[in-house]
Amino acid sequence: xxxxxSDPTRRVLVEELAERDxxxxxxxxxxxxxxHGLDVSRQAVAKHLDVLEAAGLVHVRRxxxxxxxxLDRAPLRAAWDEWFRPLVQPDDPIKE
Amino acid sequence: MRINLASVFVDDQVKxxxxxxxxxxxxxxxxxxxxxxxxxxxxxxxDPDGVELVLEPDGHPAVxxxxxxxxxxxxxxxxxxxxxxxxxxxxxxxxxxAFTQPPTAxxxxxxxxxxxxxxxxxxxxxxxxx
Numbered sequence: 001x002x003x004x005x006s007d008p009t010r011r012v013l014v015e016e017l018a019e020r021d022x023x024x025x026x027x028x029x030x031x032x033x034x035x036h037g038l039d040v041s042r043q044a045v046a047k048h049l050d051v052l053e054a055a056g057l058v059h060v061r062r063x064x065x066x067x068x069x070x071l072d073r074a075p076l077r078a079a080w081d082e083w084f085r086p087l088v089q090p091d092d093p094i095k096e
Numbered sequence: 097m098r099i100n101l102a103s104v105f106v107d108d109q110v111k112x113x114x115x116x117x118x119x120x121x122x123x124x125x126x127x128x129x130x131x132x133x134x135x136x137x138x139x140x141x142x143d144p145d146g147v148e149l150v151l152e153p154d155g156h157p158a159v160x161x162x163x164x165x166x167x168x169x170x171x172x173x174x175x176x177x178x179x180x181x182x183x184x185x186x187x188x189x190x191x192x193x194a195f196t197q198p199p200t201a202x203x204x205x206x207x208x209x210x211x212x213x214x215x216x217x218x219x220x221x222x223x224x225x226x
Contacts, residue, residue: 030202067170
């Protein structure tokens with residue numbers, strides 16, 4: 001998970017998917033280029049999405065004839081619970 | 097030299113003419129028999145002497161896989177200019193048109209993407225007015 005979000009382009013993809021679930025590859029590419037000025041090819045974005053999918057952060061589903069990408073927040077939540085929160089709030093008991 | 101035609105590959109010219117005129121609001125410009133199909137074009141009522149959109153049959157075997165691959169990735173085949181994307185989205189959604197992308201600010205442009213029911217995705221885009 002940390003390796004997947006170590007790349008700035010992939011972090012932007014996570015942020016854009018957090019804004020709206022169910023996006024096509026095209027929409028994500030346009031968001032990266034027009035909103036973030038990123039100079040990325042469609043092939044590069046597809047590869048980044050593959051990495052995020054392998055890390056469990058993105059799910060791809062077929063809806064009719066479209067392939068839609070959705071953010072799965074569970075790995076982020078787990079990272080917060082298991083790593084960030086015990087560091088940030090050491091006095092809080094760890095949730096089981 | 098000037099550009100006077102653009103085209104979309106449609107799976108059914110009768111259905112396409114109905115969608116592009118009755119739903120989108122374009123007007124039929126040319127309708128001539130051409131073998132098994134027709135030479136069929138529509139224009140915008142805002143620019144009746146402007147660029148014509150050819151509703152072209154997609155019977156060639158290469159076209160189907162090409163269109164399906166574009167649609168799967170959400171890539172619009174072409175883009176039309178509108179003055180207000182949100183208003184067009186509301187109007188078309190009320191008419192039953194399916195959108196893969198609702199109106200979204202993409203830098204200076206607002207865009208949305210809908211399914212033309214003939215095997216294509218189409219983008220609508222508006223530039224800022226000021």
